[in-house]
Amino acid sequence: MHKIAVFASGTGTNFEAIVEACNRGELDAEVVLLVCDKPQAAAVEKAHRFGIECFAFNPKDYASKEEFESQIVELLDRAGVELVCLAGYMRIVGSVLLGAYGGRIINIHPSLLPAFMGARAVERAVEYGVKVYGITIHWVDQTLDGGKIIAQRAFEYDGNDPEQVHRIGQQIEHKLYVETIKKILE
Numbered sequence: 001m002h003k004i005a006v007f008a009s010g011t012g013t014n015f016e017a018i019v020e021a022c023n024r025g026e027l028d029a030e031v032v033l034l035v036c037d038k039p040q041a042a043a044v045e046k047a048h049r050f051g052i053e054c055f056a057f058n059p060k061d062y063a064s065k066e067e068f069e070s071q072i073v074e075l076l077d078r079a080g081v082e083l084v085c086l087a088g089y090m091r092i093v094g095s096v097l098l099g100a101y102g103g104r105i106i107n108i109h110p111s112l113l114p115a116f117m118g119a120r121a122v123e124r125a126v127e128y129g130v131k132v133y134g135i136t137i138h139w140v141d142q143t144l145d146g147g148k149i150i151a152q153r154a155f156e157y158d159g160n161d162p163e164q165v166h167r168i169g170q171q172i173e174h175k176l177y178v179e180t181i182k183k184i185l186e
């Protein structure tokens, strides 16, 4: 049974999809840790509900990114984590975490990278008048959303409602993330 950690900052629907795939036996894995940089986020509540260990921290309580990432690395090591899945973790991974877990961190992003890297990807794509949207899963390196692509899925949408794009995209994300994690673990 493989050990996974999920990092989130928000609702945690991808976190939930991964946990449920583990519980169904679709993934030969267990989510052993949720890391969340927003203690009030819904993802934290979900971790409590699932009985999953959760490290919820406020970055402002630390002197530097190196300091909180050192603590995260300690927790990942202690839990024996093999794969780190960023799922809406809205923070650039720093040198401490990459130094320890580089090559074992993946991220999901709501655009067809390299288009619309960074924050508000869907909103910016809608403003641009994009007609083909998509989801990307990629390895995480020191660049912002720039690591090598592992999987992508596209969908068409011709409208101007970012909420609708989010809704369509998230349904794709939940399936694509589980499928991709499965392939990586195998």
Ligand code: GAR
Pocket (backbone or CB within 6 Å): 008, 009, 010, 011, 012, 013, 014, 015, 043, 087, 088, 089, 090, 108, 109, 110, 118, 119, 120, 121, 170, 173
């Ligand atoms: C997801 O849609 C993910 O693609 C996005 O945050 C959302 C988190 O949703 N990630 C990024 O924008 C990363 N740059 P969730 O908390 O419901 O899983």
